[in-house]
Amino acid sequence: MNSNKDKSKDKKEEEKLWLILILSVVLIVLIAGLLIFYMNNKEKEEENTLSYTDLIKELSYGNIEKIEMTVGSTTLKVKQKDVEEEKSAIIPNTESFMELVQQKVAEGNEIELIQKPKSLLSQIPSFIISFLPTAIMLALFIMIFKMQGLGEKGKVYDDTERKTKVKFDDVAGLDEEKEELVEIVEFLKKPEKFVKMGAKIPKGVLLYGKPGTGKTLIAKAIAGEADVPFISMSGSEFIEMFAGLGASRVRKLFEKARKLAPCIVFIDEIDAIGSRRTSNSGAETENNQTLNQLLVEMDGFSSEETIIVLAATNRPEMLDKALLRPGRFDRQITIPTPDLNGRLDILKIHSKDKRIAEDVNLESIAEDTAGFTGAELANILNEAAIIATKRKHEDIERDDIEEAVKKVTVGLEKRARVISEKDKKLTAYHEAGHAVVSKYLPTQTDVKEVSIIPRGVAGGYTMYKSDEDKYYISKTEMKEKLVALLGGRAAEKLVLDDISTGASNDIEVATQVARDMVTKYGMSDKLGPIDFQGKEPYEMQLFGENIGDKIGQEVKELIDNAYEEAQELLKEHRDKLDKIAETLLQKEKINEEDFKKFFE
Ligand code: ADP
Ligand code: ZN
Numbered sequence: 001m002n003s004n005k006d007k008s009k010d011k012k013e014e015e016k017l018w019l020i021l022i023l024s025v026v027l028i029v030l031i032a033g034l035l036i037f038y039m040n041n042k043e044k045e046e047e048n049t050l051s052y053t054d055l056i057k058e059l060s061y062g063n064i065e066k067i068e069m070t071v072g073s074t075t076l077k078v079k080q081k082d083v084e085e086e087k088s089a090i091i092p093n094t095e096s097f098m099e100l101v102q103q104k105v106a107e108g109n110e111i112e113l114i115q116k117p118k119s120l121l122s123q124i125p126s127f128i129i130s131f132l133p134t135a136i137m138l139a140l141f142i143m144i145f146k147m148q149g150l151g152e153k154g155k156v157y158d159d160t161e162r163k164t165k166v167k168f169d170d171v172a173g174l175d176e177e178k179e180e181l182v183e184i185v186e187f188l189k190k191p192e193k194f195v196k197m198g199a200k201i202p203k204g205v206l207l208y209g210k211p212g213t214g215k216t217l218i219a220k221a222i223a224g225e226a227d228v229p230f231i232s233m234s235g236s237e238f239i240e241m242f243a244g245l246g247a248s249r250v251r252k253l254f255e256k257a258r259k260l261a262p263c264i265v266f267i268d269e270i271d272a273i274g275s276r277r278t279s280n281s282g283a284e285t286e287n288n289q290t291l292n293q294l295l296v297e298m299d300g301f302s303s304e305e306t307i308i309v310l311a312a313t314n315r316p317e318m319l320d321k322a323l324l325r326p327g328r329f330d331r332q333i334t335i336p337t338p339d340l341n342g343r344l345d346i347l348k349i350h351s352k353d354k355r356i357a358e359d360v361n362l363e364s365i366a367e368d369t370a371g372f373t374g375a376e377l378a379n380i381l382n383e384a385a386i387i388a389t390k391r392k393h394e395d396i397e398r399d400d401i402e403e404a405v406k407k408v409t410v411g412l413e414k415r416a417r418v419i420s421e422k423d424k425k426l427t428a429y430h431e432a433g434h435a436v437v438s439k440y441l442p443t444q445t446d447v448k449e450v451s452i453i454p455r456g457v458a459g460g461y462t463m464y465k466s467d468e469d470k471y472y473i474s475k476t477e478m479k480e481k482l483v484a485l486l487g488g489r490a491a492e493k494l495v496l497d498d499i500s501t502g503a504s505n506d507i508e509v510a511t512q513v514a515r516d517m518v519t520k521y522g523m524s525d526k527l528g529p530i531d532f533q534g535k536e537p538y539e540m541q542l543f544g545e546n547i548g549d550k551i552g553q554e555v556k557e558l559i560d561n562a563y564e565e566a567q568e569l570l571k572e573h574r575d576k577l578d579k580i581a582e583t584l585l586q587k588e589k590i591n592e593e594d595f596k597k598f599f600e
């Protein structure tokens with residue numbers, strides 16, 4: 001019962017827009033405020049101003065007793081003899097006015113003359129009023145254009161002083177992949193050597209792999225090893241609101257690369273621009289332009305120009321075939337999720353700068369984390385350090401790490417959440433259902449922990465011992481996986497004769513598994529070993545008229561059968577189900593050992 005979705009990309013775009021919007025509003029309010037302030041002042045000033053003619057008149061009548069002037073300013077403050085308030089006056093020319101004043105003083109008029117040094121502050125308001133709106137508009141435009149990519153784009157980790165410090169040693173596991181890439185490092189270091197030999201060095205290398213498997217890391221490591229600049233940009237940054245800008249960004253990126261060569265250009269999420277060109281909708285056309293520009297750039301530089309383009313994606317099947325042609329990304333390297341040894345190495349690297357207690361056995365953590373990526377493992381150790389700090393431990397202890405693993409997989413334990421007895425019972429049966437069902441499924445791994453303490457968004461959870469690393473999963477195994485996933489829902493139905501929303505994630509996962517079985521792994525007898533995934537509608541039609549219906553039927557049958565089997569198993573072992581659910585209600589948690597005891 002857990003779910004987490006990745007929405008960070010949309011969020012970034014949204015944040016940008018919000019930022020522009022908020023800034024605009026703030027600025028408009030500011031300008032309006034200033035204008036109002038200025039108008040008010042102006043009105044007041046007008047009441048309080050002496051016209052030049054009046055000033056001359058008053059002066060010649062001997063009615064002025066004090067003049068205050070600022071150097072370089074033609075605005076004066078004058079005090080008339082019979083008037084309480086000082087008034088301001090503007091004079092056309094300081095010199096001729098001063099002559100007049102001197103003459104009056106010489107005639108015996110007593111005029112106090114005060115000269116004030118030029119004050120910057122007094123200048124500011126009028127300056128601001130006249131220039132601020134323009135300046136603000138300008139700033140806004142620059143900002144928007146910068147965001148749109150007309151300005152400087154593409155992060156350069158080097159330029160002059162900063163090169164990426166990442167080395168191959170910082171990348172754990174991936175030994176074979178590193179070996180393949182060493183050649184590129186050599187080329188970046190000594191291009192002449194290769195050119196002399198007549199060797200063709202790949203221009204582009206595509207890195208395939210799940211998020212967090214270390215694609216960016218290894219790309220940086222190549223730059224770090226070769227000691228060349230690393231220019232990076234994400235494919236999603238090329239997708240623009242204004243047509244044509246994506247392409248111009250690509251051009252800019254490569255302009256920069258040519259200046260900095262030898263260097264590495266890294267394009268993350270290349271599927272965002274390089275997805276298959278299919279339809280002709282607006283966004284697609286824009287994408288095509290960006291993609292075409294990228295192809296032009298890659299075809300453009302000669303093999304002597306030492307620019308290596310690395311790109312990363314986790315959706316290789318989406319890529320336009322044109323990208324993979326010779327002279328472009330003709331080399332492809334799969335970055336796998338780490339195996340047991342890889343995970344151990346990653347844990348070792350990331351625990352180097354952390355205080356890990358003696359009793360912590362990194363091997364056993366590596367064993368428990370099959371399927372985890374490097375990023376997730378790094379995250380676990382970081383979370384463990386935070387948990388250890390909160391618990392005021394001297395070092396990071398074993399249970400800190402175990403807690404971190406659970407936090408990363410299921411979410412944070414929420415003991416404080418108040419749960420009704422009814423919900424508790426439902427959760428207890430739901431989780432007991434998962435646990436009991438999987439106990440009787442030969443291919444499913446042992447239960448490690450069952451709990452009805454809420455964690456993250458899940459009301460409870462059943463943790464299994466992790467699979468040892470497997471390359472292939474059999475059909476039987478996938479079918480039993482479906483049964484285990486639906487065990488929760490089956491228990492609810494059987495015991496409470498009602499079902500809840502608590503199984504939504506189980507159902508989501510089960511549906512995905514069943515669909516993959518039919519459309520990806522060719523495990524349906526009726527449809528045969530055909531890959532139906534990612535096919536265009538016209539391609540699907542090649543398989544027959546109502547192929548979509550048939551796929552749907554097959555998926556449904558798999559799910560129905562699994563649900564049926566889960567209920568059968570639970571009916572058969574109802575005593576165990578009840579006992580475990582009751583124990584959960586009392587103790588909230590059952591560990592591996594105690595769980596096994598129910599079945600002795
Ligand atoms: P990707 O680009 O494939 O999504 P990243 O390279 O951004 O993944 O990896 C994120 C982080 O995960 C890295 O900065 C590093 O801390 C950690 N990591 C991932 N793979 C490895 C690895 N093989 N060795 C060491 N650390 C890794
Ligand atoms: Zn469940």
Ligand code: MG
Pocket residue numbers: 212215216217268312
């Ligand atoms: Mg990355």
